[in-house]
Amino acid sequence: KIARELWGEELLLPSVATWWCGQETERAHVLANIDRMVVGPALSTRLAFEDDGQTKLGSALSVGERAELVARIERDGEAFVGQEAVTLSTTP
Incomplete structure (x- = not known):
C-alpha cells in the first residue's frame, strides 16, 4: 500500500506468503x-x-520440539504466524 501511495505502482517483488494461525483454515495449512x-x-x-x-524453522525442529510447537499453535493459534521458508539470494 505504501508503494501505491508514494509511487502509484505495485512492488516488483511479492511479500513472503504469510498465514495467521488465528483462523482455522490458515492454522490447518501451517500445521499441515x-x-x-x-x-x-x-x-x-x-x-x-x-x-x-x-x-x-519447522524443518530444523526435533520431533519433541515440533510436537510442542504444534500443541502451542493448536492451543494459542492467534499468537502465531507461519511464513513460507524462502532461500535468500546471493551474488558471487
Whole structure:
C-alpha cells in the first residue's frame, strides 16, 4: 500500500506468503506444512534472527520440539504466524 501511495505502482517483488494461525483454515495449512514453514510470534516487532529464538524453522525442529510447537499453535493459534521458508539470494 505504501508503494501505491508514494509511487502509484505495485512492488516488483511479492511479500513472503504469510498465514495467521488465528483462523482455522490458515492454522490447518501451517500445521499441515510446518516442515516447510518458519513459525513465529504474530505480533513481534523484531526480526526473526533477533527475537531470542522465538521464531522456529519447522524443518530444523526435533520431533519433541515440533510436537510442542504444534500443541502451542493448536492451543494459542492467534499468537502465531507461519511464513513460507524462502532461500535468500546471493551474488558471487
